[in-house]
Amino acid sequence: MSTPAVRFEDVRKRFPGSVALDGVTLEIAEGSCHALCGENGAGKSTLGKILAGIHAPDGGRVLVHGREVRFGGPRDALAAGVGMVHQELAFCDNLSVAENLCLGALPARRGWTDPAETIRQAEALLAETGAELDVRRPLGELSTAQRQLVQIAAAVGGGARIIIFDEPTSSLGQHDAERLYALIGRLRARGVTCIYVSHRMPEIFHLCDAVSVLRDGRHVATRPTAGLTEAELVRMMIGRPAAEYLPAPPMTGEATELLRVDGLTSPGRFHDVACTLHAGEVVGLAGLVGAGRSEVAEAIFGLDPAARGSVWVEGKPVRIRTPRQAIELGLGLVPEDRKKQGLVLGASGVHNTSLPILRRLSPGGWIRRRAERALAVDYFGRMKVRTPSPETPVAGLSGGNQQKVVLARWLAAQSRILMLDEPTRGVDVGAKAEIHALITELAARGSAVLLISSELPELLALSTRIVVLRGGRIAGELHRAEATQDRLLRMMAGLADEAPSSTGAGSMEN
Amino acid sequence: GQAKTAEQPKGGAPAGDGTIRIAVIAKSSNNPVFLAARTGAEAAAREISARPGGPKVEIMWLTPPQEDGQVQAQRIGQAVNEGANAVLISASDAGKVAGAIDDAVARGVEVMTFDSDVPQSKRFAFYGVDDIEIGRTVMRELAVQLNERGSVAILAGNQNAPNLQRRAQGVREEAAKHPGIRVVDTFNHIETPQDAAAEVIRVNNAYPEVTGWAMVGGWPLFTQTLLTDLDPARTKVVAVDALPAQLAYVEKGIAPVLVAQPVYQWGYVGVQNIVTKLQGGTVAQRIPMEPVRVTKDNLNQWAAQLRDWGFTDVPARFLTGAPAASAPAQSTAAPAASAPATTAAPAARP
Amino acid sequence: MTNPPSTRTNAARSLGRRLMGRQEAGLVLVTAFVAAALTLLAGSHLDRRAGVMVNDFWNSHTLVQTATDASFFAIMAVGATVVIISGGIDLSVGSIYALSGVASAILLRSMGEMPAAATVLVALLVCAGVGLLCGIVNGALVVGLKVHPFIITLGTMWVLRGIAFVATRAESILLPPALTGFAKASLGLGGGLYPVPMLLMLGVTVAGALYLTRTVPGRHVFAFGGNLEASRFAGLPLGRIQIGVFAVSGLTAGLAAFLGAGFYGSVSSGDAQGYELYVIAAAVVGGASLIGGRGSAVGALLGALLIVLFRQSIRTLRFDQNYEWIVVGCAIIVAVVVDQWSTRAAARRMSRAAEAAPAA
Amino acid sequence: MTNPPSTRTNAARSLGRRLMGRQEAGLVLVTAFVAAALTLLAGSHLDRRAGVMVNDFWNSHTLVQTATDASFFAIMAVGATVVIISGGIDLSVGSIYALSGVASAILLRSMGEMPAAATVLVALLVCAGVGLLCGIVNGALVVGLKVHPFIITLGTMWVLRGIAFVATRAESILLPPALTGFAKASLGLGGGLYPVPMLLMLGVTVAGALYLTRTVPGRHVFAFGGNLEASRFAGLPLGRIQIGVFAVSGLTAGLAAFLGAGFYGSVSSGDAQGYELYVIAAAVVGGASLIGGRGSAVGALLGALLIVLFRQSIRTLRFDQNYEWIVVGCAIIVAVVVDQWSTRAAARRMSRAAEAAPAA
Ligand SMILES: Nc1ncnc2c1ncn2[C@@H]1O[C@H](COP(=O)(O)OP(=O)(O)OP(=O)(O)O)[C@@H](O)[C@H]1O
Ligand SMILES: Nc1ncnc2c1ncn2[C@@H]1O[C@H](COP(=O)(O)OP(=O)(O)OP(=O)(O)O)[C@@H](O)[C@H]1O
Ligand SMILES: O[C@@H]1[C@@H](O)[C@H](O)OC[C@H]1O
Ligand SMILES: [Mg+2]
Ligand SMILES: [Mg+2]
Numbered sequence A: 001m002s003t004p005a006v007r008f009e010d011v012r013k014r015f016p017g018s019v020a021l022d023g024v025t026l027e028i029a030e031g032s033c034h035a036l037c038g039e040n041g042a043g044k045s046t047l048g049k050i051l052a053g054i055h056a057p058d059g060g061r062v063l064v065h066g067r068e069v070r071f072g073g074p075r076d077a078l079a080a081g082v083g084m085v086h087q088e089l090a091f092c093d094n095l096s097v098a099e100n101l102c103l104g105a106l107p108a109r110r111g112w113t114d115p116a117e118t119i120r121q122a123e124a125l126l127a128e129t130g131a132e133l134d135v136r137r138p139l140g141e142l143s144t145a146q147r148q149l150v151q152i153a154a155a156v157g158g159g160a161r162i163i164i165f166d167e168p169t170s171s172l173g174q175h176d177a178e179r180l181y182a183l184i185g186r187l188r189a190r191g192v193t194c195i196y197v198s199h200r201m202p203e204i205f206h207l208c209d210a211v212s213v214l215r216d217g218r219h220v221a222t223r224p225t226a227g228l229t230e231a232e233l234v235r236m237m238i239g240r241p242a243a244e245y246l247p248a249p250p251m252t253g254e255a256t257e258l259l260r261v262d263g264l265t266s267p268g269r270f271h272d273v274a275c276t277l278h279a280g281e282v283v284g285l286a287g288l289v290g291a292g293r294s295e296v297a298e299a300i301f302g303l304d305p306a307a308r309g310s311v312w313v314e315g316k317p318v319r320i321r322t323p324r325q326a327i328e329l330g331l332g333l334v335p336e337d338r339k340k341q342g343l344v345l346g347a348s349g350v351h352n353t354s355l356p357i358l359r360r361l362s363p364g365g366w367i368r369r370r371a372e373r374a375l376a377v378d379y380f381g382r383m384k385v386r387t388p389s390p391e392t393p394v395a396g397l398s399g400g401n402q403q404k405v406v407l408a409r410w411l412a413a414q415s416r417i418l419m420l421d422e423p424t425r426g427v428d429v430g431a432k433a434e435i436h437a438l439i440t441e442l443a444a445r446g447s448a449v450l451l452i453s454s455e456l457p458e459l460l461a462l463s464t465r466i467v468v469l470r471g472g473r474i475a476g477e478l479h480r481a482e483a484t485q486d487r488l489l490r491m492m493a494g495l496a497d498e499a500p501s502s503t504g505a506g507s508m509e510n
Numbered sequence B: 001g002q003a004k005t006a007e008q009p010k011g012g013a014p015a016g017d018g019t020i021r022i023a024v025i026a027k028s029s030n031n032p033v034f035l036a037a038r039t040g041a042e043a044a045a046r047e048i049s050a051r052p053g054g055p056k057v058e059i060m061w062l063t064p065p066q067e068d069g070q071v072q073a074q075r076i077g078q079a080v081n082e083g084a085n086a087v088l089i090s091a092s093d094a095g096k097v098a099g100a101i102d103d104a105v106a107r108g109v110e111v112m113t114f115d116s117d118v119p120q121s122k123r124f125a126f127y128g129v130d131d132i133e134i135g136r137t138v139m140r141e142l143a144v145q146l147n148e149r150g151s152v153a154i155l156a157g158n159q160n161a162p163n164l165q166r167r168a169q170g171v172r173e174e175a176a177k178h179p180g181i182r183v184v185d186t187f188n189h190i191e192t193p194q195d196a197a198a199e200v201i202r203v204n205n206a207y208p209e210v211t212g213w214a215m216v217g218g219w220p221l222f223t224q225t226l227l228t229d230l231d232p233a234r235t236k237v238v239a240v241d242a243l244p245a246q247l248a249y250v251e252k253g254i255a256p257v258l259v260a261q262p263v264y265q266w267g268y269v270g271v272q273n274i275v276t277k278l279q280g281g282t283v284a285q286r287i288p289m290e291p292v293r294v295t296k297d298n299l300n301q302w303a304a305q306l307r308d309w310g311f312t313d314v315p316a317r318f319l320t321g322a323p324a325a326s327a328p329a330q331s332t333a334a335p336a337a338s339a340p341a342t343t344a345a346p347a348a349r350p
Numbered sequence C, D: 001m002t003n004p005p006s007t008r009t010n011a012a013r014s015l016g017r018r019l020m021g022r023q024e025a026g027l028v029l030v031t032a033f034v035a036a037a038l039t040l041l042a043g044s045h046l047d048r049r050a051g052v053m054v055n056d057f058w059n060s061h062t063l064v065q066t067a068t069d070a071s072f073f074a075i076m077a078v079g080a081t082v083v084i085i086s087g088g089i090d091l092s093v094g095s096i097y098a099l100s101g102v103a104s105a106i107l108l109r110s111m112g113e114m115p116a117a118a119t120v121l122v123a124l125l126v127c128a129g130v131g132l133l134c135g136i137v138n139g140a141l142v143v144g145l146k147v148h149p150f151i152i153t154l155g156t157m158w159v160l161r162g163i164a165f166v167a168t169r170a171e172s173i174l175l176p177p178a179l180t181g182f183a184k185a186s187l188g189l190g191g192g193l194y195p196v197p198m199l200l201m202l203g204v205t206v207a208g209a210l211y212l213t214r215t216v217p218g219r220h221v222f223a224f225g226g227n228l229e230a231s232r233f234a235g236l237p238l239g240r241i242q243i244g245v246f247a248v249s250g251l252t253a254g255l256a257a258f259l260g261a262g263f264y265g266s267v268s269s270g271d272a273q274g275y276e277l278y279v280i281a282a283a284v285v286g287g288a289s290l291i292g293g294r295g296s297a298v299g300a301l302l303g304a305l306l307i308v309l310f311r312q313s314i315r316t317l318r319f320d321q322n323y324e325w326i327v328v329g330c331a332i333i334v335a336v337v338v339d340q341w342s343t344r345a346a347a348r349r350m351s352r353a354a355e356a357a358p359a360a
Helices: A044-051 A074-079 A097-101 A115-129 A144-157 A174-189 A201-207 A230-238 A293-300 A323-328 A338-342 A349-361 A369-382 A399-412 A429-444 A456-462 A485-493 B033-050 B069-081 B094-106 B131-145 B162-176 B193-206 B225-229 B244-252 B263-278 B296-308 C007-019 C022-041 C060-085 C093-111 C116-145 C149-168 C177-183 C196-214 C216-226 C228-233 C238-264 C275-285 C297-316 C321-356 D007-019 D022-041 D060-085 D093-111 D116-145 D149-168 D177-183 D196-214 D216-226 D228-233 D238-264 D275-285 D297-316 D321-356
Strands: A006-015 A018-028 A033-037 A059-064 A067-069 A082-085 A162-166 A193-197 A210-215 A218-224 A257-266 A270-278 A282-286 A308-313 A316-318 A331-334 A417-421 A448-452 A465-470 A473-479 B019-025 B056-061 B086-089 B110-114 B125-128 B150-155 B181-187 B210-215 B236-240 B257-260 B286-288 B292-294 C044-046 C053-055 D044-046 D053-055
Touching (some): A006 A044, A018 A044, A018 A059, A033 A201, A033 A230, A044 A059, A044 A082, A044 A193, A074 A082, A082 A144, A097 A115, A097 A144, A115 A174, A144 A162, A144 A174, A174 A201, A193 A201, A201 A230, A210 A230, A218 A230, A230 A429, A257 A293, A270 A282, A270 A448, A270 A465, A282 A293, A282 A429, A282 A485, A293 A331, A293 A448, A323 A349, A338 A399, A338 C228, A349 A369, A349 C216, A399 A429, A448 A456, A456 A485, A473 A485, B019 B033, B019 B263, B033 B263, B056 B263, B069 D060, B069 D238, B086 B263, B110 B263, B125 B263, B131 B236, B162 B181, B181 C321, B193 B225, B193 C060, B193 C238, B193 C297, B236 B244, B244 B257, B244 B296, B292 B296, C022 C297, C060 C093, C060 C216, C060 C238, C060 C275, C060 C297, C093 C149, C093 C275, C116 C177, C116 C238, C116 D321, C149 D275, C196 C216, C196 C238, C196 C297, C216 C228, C228 C238, C275 D149, C321 D116, D022 D297, D060 D093, D060 D216, D060 D238, D060 D275, D116 D149, D116 D177, D177 D196, D177 D238, D196 D216, D196 D238, D216 D228, D216 D238, D228 D238, D275 D297, D275 D321
Parallel strands (some): A018 A218, A033 A210, A082 A162, A162 A193, A331 A417, A417 A448, B019 B056, B086 B110, B125 B286, B150 B181, B150 B210
Antiparallel strands (some): A006 A018, A006 A059, A059 A067, A257 A270, A257 A308, A308 A316, A465 A473, B257 B292, C044 C053, D044 D053
């Protein structure tokens, strides 16, 4: 334990538009699992990418096992035994899983690739993570969760001695997350050093020995997790005590029905889905990854041309074939992947906010730009969106703030029926609490919210009722009074109610 | 390749049904001068087919859409493969088609060139103007118009066309003989009327001293813009060719002289000579085409001629006084123009 | 451009800013620099009318002629910019130009003598209509067949020119003098100066700028090109947007053809062959990104002007004509590189300014 | 194609499968269909040598000629496919063709009389070398200046042709007969049949297919075009990959120029003008996706063959030549649409098969 596995010394990095790292100095002990925490945009990923050779620091030094390194690219880092599980799941969809897994060093003999060897190596890598997949499949066919597993296998399998996990569980359900925890345990047993970036508090305390906190690109503190409380950690991250990490459950009474779907079916995706949303209600939609939750929401929103079924809005039967019709009926959808589906990254916050309702702001097709800006500024203010200016392209905002812009869009559209698909994925604790508060407030003001989340505590805390989807069919429904994490998990997995769970998620509850 | 008789199977004998199929490959179908060549070739084919006891003649028009020597070579091969008896071609790039011509001849197909020759090949005859000479003529006429004094710009079309290059060379050679004339430069351009006209306007601004234009093709005068932009009192143009749109420039005195190629004859005379050759007759290796000097004096006659050659855009005002189709197109005789350079050269007749 | 604002110039400045961003300001500088260099390096000649020596480049005739040369490209480049912002490309504009011109000429010929105003109107309507129609066909094919715009417009580039060719058999067709009278109206300038092409170019640019920055369909084009998936989730009418951009591109090609038919007084099926590449180059030099999501009408105008200036420079400086291709090819690459640098520099400046000023 | 495998045919099948996927099988069917239709619809003529009537299309001369005509496009299309798989585009191949040919002709002229083998070798080395060099310049500019390949290769398209033009002063230059002797060698076929272009085309296609499917640099091209970010994360040498694809494209243009110079016996700076679009069209008809990540060398060959067949059909079926543009334009769009449909259908079949059989 004399020389640390990694030492950052006064590391600096600036991007056009922001200072990502402003003189970070910290050490990661050999063989430890070290958490990196901080708000969105604090610089966690940037620090990881510098270690993995993807970015070159503008200043400072990086020492690996006591020796200064200057990586010219990821290849150098891999050679020095540093691997990274990236936050963005980037793959070549046109190649097979096997080729993606071996991409950095494709097996070859005398200049010719060796497909059999590629498959063998890929299967070995995957076996390590416990994922079961045909490595010959094109990667494009995999679900998000499967991609996440492949990403992990790729980083872990390179024989790296230091591995950076950048929000590896953000797309994983409970079950797969447990497998990852086990994997990390095995890695540590082999003496591998892990750097673990996450916004999920329970994970950090469950997995890590020490935690370093970054704020605005600066190192705030490094502490052993033993003896640290969640509240203390949150205070270090956001610079003030978080009032309430999860808000109180919303009040409910029977109110007017805003949305009802019945017999909703999309062949091969989901079957016979029925549910009802009332004004003032937050209905949770639970399910394992791949259960079809996103697909259901997208189908309701008119994005699935193959979907059939009956839909009523405010009691009237409607046919929603395009998102446009959905928006006109007062629906809003915050999609699962904000960068791909939510935002025009190169456009300003104002333009992103007004996007679906531009026509309403533009009599005769001419945009009333003053009104447009005022609207955006109003909602940015209410939602505490942090941006240099409303005209700044949203590409330059942190993840949490980007998510708030997507939410602001539907508030500005006055949508009464909101479907939120993983609204806090990859969002830091502070922003998460604000989004939670907002959901509660929206319901209180008479909107109906359909909340899709893979984080059960979030679902349990916010929902009035929770509908569980399994394999594209409704597995059941639990009222908040009867819902517990354990019951939900069993229902999601299709287990009998009584059997006790072996990989208790309960172990993660603080 | 001379005097082959019909008994020899390799002598380009007619196909089984006795039809003579002649592939005509002009430089590009985008160039209006070749429109008349096609009309001429088809007229000759009709006439010969109508003769009692004469062979049936069929024209295969295989002109590529854009100038490309390589494509022309390919089309020669295709014509041979599809049973053509003869090929009539105006080469975009002589070097490129020479091999294909020789291959065709080796496979028993007669080849004749027109407009743009391939002298190094085994083609049996060429029919067309002498390009160096026509360039000289243009410059000689221009020198007269300029009273032997002034700066001249040469407009030369596509820089890769060998016949146009030779014409420009002829212009320069002739200019050297006129001490009062200075050539400022040779200007190439995309061969569309609008691009050519834009080039003339640009050069006029950049070289204000230019008072004479020697054009080895008529392109910019297919537009009307220079009718207002060139002042006949100051600038004189002499151009090769005299297509319908160019006539207004003669009328206005901007282009007092056009050195016209009787483009219809390319096809008409070409087909006649090919048939003569296929039937065992003798054909001269070089059949000179004499350019026609078009001026105000023979403008209406020329206009009527153009109409008879198949052009649809001859301005009506030039056609009113003219004799209704004095049938010059039917014979191979050139229009009876009074100009000195005018001679008709129907070379070989069966 | 980043000086502290003074109240006096504020009004004019904000007007300018409405149509022109930082990006375009950089291009204006480059264009001005090239023009200044040409003026300095050019010789001079005696103006016969005025009887004084004038600069070979900086004289009203050459300037108006340069603007005229640019006008055809610029008008089409505005349309091309719209397509490029949407992430597409339109290779068929040269052919649309030819077909629109040919269609109007054939129609006018068949209609016989007409009053001047009627002639101009018919020509305008036919050119614009045919251009628009071709554009809509392009768009509908792209949307309906789900084939990359490069291939669709490559196909229609051949097909449309083929139709124009079959219709004319490569003959050039003259247009009635009324049309030339319009396109070459002196509007009081006199002396062989024709301001109409320049004015039409400015008009189309302003219209394009307003369309792109101030209308809903224009804004939708940016969203479409910026992120197609997000545009779908935001309920934008994707098919209509994509058909729209090609319609605009076709329309501008038709307008350019109207201008060209009038100005040159004749049309042929070979017109504007190869212009598509110049037009795309102009749009990109003007700051449009071929990846989509970025571009401006004013930039397109400036891009076209710059390319024409480069070509002009060879003649003005009396270089050997043979080097034209080499010069233009190099200049385009250099212009795009310079534009990208200045854009990046502007972004850096902006971010530094944003850092200095606290969040709004 | 989805029948259960039988052991007997397995070996041959797996060999075929290595070079040809489901995608190409569809194209082979389309090509065969077009050829069959042409044969049925074509007339016949007397073969003067053999003295028998032969089909206008289905005769050894026409077939070899069609393959020869396709060979130049096909060789370049293999290179274009590599660029397109990487997500790029190369507009300069026609100019590289011209410059390579011109360079070798000038050099051979200056070297005077040489033995035949030496002449062929020098021409091959110069053409391939110049092509490769131009390609590397393209790639280096794209990588170094961070400018879209469309613009870089548009610029070099003009510049390289300009250089060829200045070097030749637009004259066409003849090549020594040794070269023609090589390109037109009968290889025992005789009777005016020239198999060399066809063989070279097949050779380049097989080399291209092996490169793309079986070598590490080839797989890297797919990765690069499939997802740039993922390729970066995997530590791939991005700059080298991108320079590499343009180098391959330049090389194939140089090889096509070598073939063309020999076969036609002369070169000029105007050679292969506009071929870039045919070549790209061939690659896309052959299944390459302009978005990147998809394409094959065998597809490129078939695409080139199909386009040449479409052009051929106008003559074989005795349509008026004037309709060539219209026919080719329509055919290209139709071919790409058919290809996309069959690809989608294949994907559906495959996914259905995958659903039926549980994952291994
Ligand atoms: N490639 C880039 N270009 C420009 N700015 C960047 C880039 N990468 C990161 N940034 C900026 O650097 C800052 C730090 O980003 P980073 O991704 O390291 O944050 P993070 O702590 O990982 O946040 P999150 O929790 O949202 O993942 C942010 O302001 C971000 O916008
Ligand atoms: N791009 C894709 N290609 C093929 N199948 C897909 C794709 N995306 C998702 N699927 C499949 O569709 C089904 C539903 O997936 P989806 O991820 O939308 O479910 P979900 O319940 O919303 O889970 P998540 O937590 O990821 O949002 C799964 O069987 C998944 O494998
Ligand atoms: O004969 C010439 C022809 O070859 C050229 O291409 O166009 C103009 C004509 O004068
Ligand atoms: Mg991050
Ligand atoms: Mg989902």
